[in-house]
Amino acid sequence: MSQRIALVTGAMGGLGTAICQEFAKAGHKVVAAYHPEFDKPDEWTKDMVAAGFKDFIIVAGDIASIDSCAAMVAEAEAKAGGPIDILVNNAGITRDRMFAKLELAQWDAVISTNLTSLFNMTKQVSAKMAERGWGRIINMSSMNGVKGQAGQSNYAAAKAGVIGFTKSLAQELASKGVTVNAVAPGYVGTKMVMAIREDVLKGIVDAIPMKRLCKPEEIGGICAYLASDISAYMTGATLNINGGSYYQ
Numbered sequence: 001m002s003q004r005i006a007l008v009t010g011a012m013g014g015l016g017t018a019i020c021q022e023f024a025k026a027g028h029k030v031v032a033a034y035h036p037e038f039d040k041p042d043e044w045t046k047d048m049v050a051a052g053f054k055d056f057i058i059v060a061g062d063i064a065s066i067d068s069c070a071a072m073v074a075e076a077e078a079k080a081g082g083p084i085d086i087l088v089n090n091a092g093i094t095r096d097r098m099f100a101k102l103e104l105a106q107w108d109a110v111i112s113t114n115l116t117s118l119f120n121m122t123k124q125v126s127a128k129m130a131e132r133g134w135g136r137i138i139n140m141s142s143m144n145g146v147k148g149q150a151g152q153s154n155y156a157a158a159k160a161g162v163i164g165f166t167k168s169l170a171q172e173l174a175s176k177g178v179t180v181n182a183v184a185p186g187y188v189g190t191k192m193v194m195a196i197r198e199d200v201l202k203g204i205v206d207a208i209p210m211k212r213l214c215k216p217e218e219i220g221g222i223c224a225y226l227a228s229d230i231s232a233y234m235t236g237a238t239l240n241i242n243g244g245s246y247y248q
């Protein structure tokens with residue numbers, strides 16, 4: 001089997017970095033997609049080389065724009081030398097605010113970056129995966145998309161939408177060798193979570209049965225499993241990785 005090509009969006013964030021590293025360890029060729037305004041590709045690449053990961057291919061684009069996604073995937077495939085076998089829709093943002101104060105721009109930003117982006121990116125790869133008879137699509141949801149969270153009506157709506165999209169596309173592609181799954185992490189020790197006000201974050205950690213944040217590699221490892229051949233019978237699933245936090 002030739003080396004598989006994986007594209008990870010939001011690759012230079014905490015979760016994305018861990019996913020890229022776990023994929024590299026699994027032997028995949030990794031394309032790290034970043035946003036030209038928010039990320040620092042030179043710094044990130046230097047850190048990756050220092051950590052022993054010297055083969056990451058990088059591409060820039062805006063996942064909220066379908067034209068940008070088309071150009072980015074074309075560039076990724078040209079640089080990697082083949083079509084994308086594994087897509088991780090990982091990039092996401094928060095604009096946390098109680099609904100009473102939430103503005104339409106904050107709603108729109110989160111829905112387009114965290115949900116419409118799945119349409120924009122998946123459109124570029126899913127039909128070709130089905131034609132080739134093998135593919136893996138992994139969508140980053142969130143515990144807060146499953147349970148809801150005060151201050152996150154926009155984010156939780158997008159992340160719940162990710163689960164509906166995942167289950168539906170999984171059914172459409174089930175007979176084609178392409179699996180579609182969602183990962184729903186609890187609070188992971190990344191910049192996004194560290195930006196939560198200290199007293200609020202303390203309350204969050206106290207409520208987690210394991211009394212700690214998730215490590216990024218604990219999500220990266222799950223993504224590596226979902227991207228592998230051995231996960232072939234799992235599709236349409238949402239994997240909850242949250243230190244025992246269930247609120248149903």
Ligand code: CAA
Pocket residue numbers: 094096097098141142143144149150151152155185186187188192193196197200
């Ligand atoms: N449930 C119900 N009401 C709540 C509440 C809760 N959990 N938390 C706060 N409130 C109420 C407060 O009691 C307060 O009410 P009054 O005005 O009547 O006193 C009101 O909401 C305002 O609360 P704050 O003082 O907290 O308001 P703020 O404007 O300073 O902060 C906020 C609002 C930014 C949303 C802040 O509460 C916050 O950061 N909350 C955490 C949101 C969160 O969990 N984000 C996750 C980010 S990480 C992530 O998203 C990754 C992932 O996938 C898990």
